[in-house]
Amino acid sequence: MPVPAYERVVIGELDNSTACSMNTLISVADLDADGRPDVFVSGRDGLMAWFRNPGEPGQAWTRQQIGEVSCIECGGMAFDLDGDGLPDVLTGGDWRSDEVAWWRNPGHSGGRWERRVLFRTPGKQFHDIAVGDITGDGRVSVVFGNQGSASLFWAPIPEDPTVSPWPDVQRIADGLIEDGLPEEGLCIADIDGDGRNEIVAGTRWFRYVGAPNVWEAHNFASGYVTTVIAVADVDGDGRPETVLSEGDPCIYGHPEGGKLGWFKPGTGHPGSVDRAPPRRGAARCPFAAGRRPLRRRAQRHPRRRDRRCEQAGREPAALAPV
Ligand SMILES: [Ca+2]
Numbered sequence: 390m391p392v393p394a395y396e397r398v399v400i401g402e403l404d405n406s407t408a409c410s411m412n413t414l415i416s417v418a419d420l421d422a423d424g425r426p427d428v429f430v431s432g433r434d435g436l437m438a439w440f441r442n443p444g445e446p447g448q449a450w451t452r453q454q455i456g457e458v459s460c461i462e463c464g465g466m467a468f469d470l471d472g473d474g475l476p477d478v479l480t481g482g483d484w485r486s487d488e489v490a491w492w493r494n495p496g497h498s499g500g501r502w503e504r505r506v507l508f509r510t511p512g513k514q515f516h517d518i519a520v521g522d523i524t525g526d527g528r529v530s531v532v533f534g535n536q537g538s539a540s541l542f543w544a545p546i547p548e549d550p551t552v553s554p555w556p557d558v559q560r561i562a563d564g565l566i567e568d569g570l571p572e573e574g575l576c577i578a579d580i581d582g583d584g585r586n587e588i589v590a591g592t593r594w595f596r597y598v599g600a601p602n603v604w605e606a607h608n609f610a611s612g613y614v615t616t617v618i619a620v621a622d623v624d625g626d627g628r629p630e631t632v633l634s635e636g637d638p639c640i641y642g643h644p645e646g647g648k649l650g651w652f653k654p655g656t657g658h659p660g661s662v663d664r665a666p667p668r669r670g671a672a673r674c675p676f677a678a679g680r681r682p683l684r685r686r687a688q689r690h691p692r693r694r695d696r697r698c699e700q701a702g703r704e705p706a707a708l709a710p711v
Pocket residue numbers: 418419420421422423424425426427441442
């Protein structure tokens with residue numbers, strides 16, 4: 390079978406050369422509801438903007454500003470929260486913020502994107518947000534993890550989503566720590582194949598049992614830290630598997646990291662477990678100094694941290710066969 394060739398198309402540029410120069414958020418949604426998916430990007434601090442899909446090859450993607458931002462963490466997304474047919478943007482704050490917010494899409498009126506706070510929590514930093522029906526009743530909820538309190542929360546979209554903050558925010562679980570690190574990664578999918586969605590959060594998945602806010606928790610991937618998660622039918626049997634990739638261990642000063650595996654529900658065994666030895670070095674993380682856990686670890690093990698951060702460029706760990 391021929392290997393498809395790729396063509397690079399430059400969409401645009403969002404230069405956020407601020408104190409925390411990093412674009413943390415990118416996602417795709419049809420923000421102007423013209424039938425063509427658009428792209429939006431945000432800096433951690435600076436600007437958030439979306440790029441309008443021109444629809445024709447060779448035409449320019451025009452940049453539209455959403456707003457000036459600060460403390461934007463990874464993991465934001467688009468969803469039409471107010472039901473007007475235009476996707477809105479949800480964002481979580483980073484280690485400096487205790488807020489999850491949404492930006493209301495003004496549509497063709499050309500007005501500004503208004504920011505409203507959805508939630509304030511006891512802890513800061515929200516790496517991931519997901520939206521879906523997690524209770525099987527057809528009502529859509531927002532789910533988010535909060536690293537500062539090591540907790541997972543959910544709230545159904547209220548009748549009037551412009552209220553701030555939203556009512557009925559409930560905690561699904563706390564103590565979401567793996568190997569001493571707050572968990573990351575979030576996905577909504579039908580894990581057990583019963584036709585209703587569950588939540589995958591870090592190394593655990595959660596099934597809604599019923600009111601009042603009763604959940605089953607299942608750990609399926611012990612030893613994987615700071616994960617990025619995807620759910621897809623990897624083996625083609627019509628059932629979804631869960632794919633985990635360790636994302637941020639080096640930011641937290643951990644030398645291991647880079648394990649990648651997929652996990653098959655229903656067999657009683659993890660579908661794939663990385664058996665490669667832990668990597669001795671971690672890639673340089675230029676942004677690491679801003680994360681609290683690293684600062685704490687760096688104070689305890691300053692020389693070890695320096696050595697880790699200098700080691701880079703090793704081959705990635707092999708994926709064990711299923
Ligand atoms: Ca569009």
